[in-house]
Amino acid sequence: MQKxxxxxxxxxxxxxxxxIKDREKNLNIFLNKGFPxxxxxxxxFTDLNSIIAKNFNTITNNQNFKLDKKIEQIKDFxxxxxxxxxxxxxxxxxxxxxxxxxxxNVLNSIDDLNIQLNDNxxxxxxxxxxxxLNIEIEENYKCKRPIVIYNYFTSGLDGNIINNSxxxxxxxxxxxxxxxxxxxxxxxxxxxxxxxxxxxKSSVFKNILIQKTKSNGYFYKNIFGSQEYNSSYQxxxxxxxxxxxxxxxxINLNKENSNCFILSGLNLxxxxxxxxxxxxxxxxxNCKSYQKIKNVLESNSTGVFQGKIYVKxxxxxxxxxxxxxxxxxxxxxxxxxxxxxxxxxDDVKCSHGSSSGSIDEDSIHYLMTRGIKLSDAKxxxxxxxxxxxxxxxxxxxxxxxxxxxxxxxxxxx
Numbered sequence: 001m002q003k004x005x006x007x008x009x010x011x012x013x014x015x016x017x018x019x020i021k022d023r024e025k026n027l028n029i030f031l032n033k034g035f036p037x038x039x040x041x042x043x044x045f046t047d048l049n050s051i052i053a054k055n056f057n058t059i060t061n062n063q064n065f066k067l068d069k070k071i072e073q074i075k076d077f078x079x080x081x082x083x084x085x086x087x088x089x090x091x092x093x094x095x096x097x098x099x100x101x102x103x104x105n106v107l108n109s110i111d112d113l114n115i116q117l118n119d120n121x122x123x124x125x126x127x128x129x130x131x132x133l134n135i136e137i138e139e140n141y142k143c144k145r146p147i148v149i150y151n152y153f154t155s156g157l158d159g160n161i162i163n164n165s166x167x168x169x170x171x172x173x174x175x176x177x178x179x180x181x182x183x184x185x186x187x188x189x190x191x192x193x194x195x196x197x198x199x200x201k202s203s204v205f206k207n208i209l210i211q212k213t214k215s216n217g218y219f220y221k222n223i224f225g226s227q228e229y230n231s232s233y234q235x236x237x238x239x240x241x242x243x244x245x246x247x248x249x250x251i252n253l254n255k256e257n258s259n260c261f262i263l264s265g266l267n268l269x270x271x272x273x274x275x276x277x278x279x280x281x282x283x284x285x286n287c288k289s290y291q292k293i294k295n296v297l298e299s300n301s302t303g304v305f306q307g308k309i310y311v312k313x314x315x316x317x318x319x320x321x322x323x324x325x326x327x328x329x330x331x332x333x334x335x336x337x338x339x340x341x342x343x344x345x346d347d348v349k350c351s352h353g354s355s356s357g358s359i360d361e362d363s364i365h366y367l368m369t370r371g372i373k374l375s376d377a378k379x380x381x382x383x384x385x386x387x388x389x390x391x392x393x394x395x396x397x398x399x400x401x402x403x404x405x406x407x408x409x410x411x412x413x
Contacts, residue, residue, distance in 0.1 A: 004058050005060075096145040102138070153187065224250045229257060268303060271301060296385065298333055307339050318349070379410050
């Protein structure tokens with residue numbers, strides 16, 4: 001496998017003395033370990049090592065790209081903008097906000113996240129990371145409009161791996177809605193991202209992930225969340241269209257009355273692989289977590305959900321819910337699920353479950369008897385299956401935009 005790697009550490013700008021030695025050390029650890037495979041419990045259903053070897057002849061960190069077209073922007077609602085090109089910050093416009101209340105700059109190193117992992121992709125990121133995004137919201141400031149990150153990936157990225165580290169911090173009594181909007185040209189590349197999210201007392205962070213276009217991209221993202229008293233974290237993922245995508249959530253509810261919502265609606269086709277892995281740690285009493293994962297699978301696609309709810313012995317009055325559902329449209333599609341509960345408190349309300357099946361034939365028959373043709377009846381039922389995840393979005397313009405995005409995907413079936 002090592003023969004396909006063509007990494008050049010000299011291409012990376014250095015900000016600290018002896019940094020190149022640290023990068024060389026981490027790169028050697030990765031080269032000895034390689035990409036993860038099914039021997040790793042976190043990758044129980046996915047052999048990433050084989051997937052990469054099968055789809056890439058070489059992998060390099062030399063990004064030769066040219067931004068030669070205007071980035072298409074959302075017109076459905078007012079918003080602030082951050083432009084990233086191949087993971088690098090190019091510009092930002094927060095004209096709807098008080099500019100001294102929001103900090104947006106480049107995060108120079110994954111070390112700034114203050115996390116330590118014995119993880120293959122973490123070592124790779126530490127070796128090759130070229131910076132990422134740092135966003136901080138000041139205390140007592142509630143953003144007036146969402147911030148949309150236009151995450152644009154150019155043509156000419158074939159065989160490249162992009163490694164980024166992001167940090168998002170909401171200080172006490174602040175609010176932010178952040179929409180990450182991926183736009184990919186026709187390149188086959190890898191994106192490896194680690195992200196730290198800190199949500200202080202009485203703060204609310206809503207994070208929406210959207211894949212705009214079909215892509216040959218192979219994406220991995222690991223999110224580490226830390227929540228304080230009465231804080232809220234809500235994540236909505238609509239990342240259909242990537243050839244490979246895995247999102248890991250490691251969320252710590254550290255103080256009372258904090259809550260976490262993870263909702264995902266995916267429509268997969270044409271050998272796409274999408275995976276959600278979560279671990280929600282209830283470390284304090286009176287906290288709530290809610291996870292609902294919905295997959296529609298066809299044409300040799302694969303969906304995976306691995307989720308664990310962990311309840312510490314002091315975390316009494318925990319309310320935790322976890323459910324994954326898969327709608328399988330084709331015999332060649334596959335869905336794997338591993339829901340888990342690990343509970344050490346006795347006064348809790350926790351549940352988990354998983355189900356998969358095909359479209360209900362009686363429902364199809366009912367719609368067709370009312371003059372709806374077969375293809376449209378299936379699309380209506382698929383839309384109803386997926387649209388449930390948007391019920392918790394209070395902003396009607398954003399909700400309508402997401403529903404339209406899902407409908408456009410379904411119309412392509």
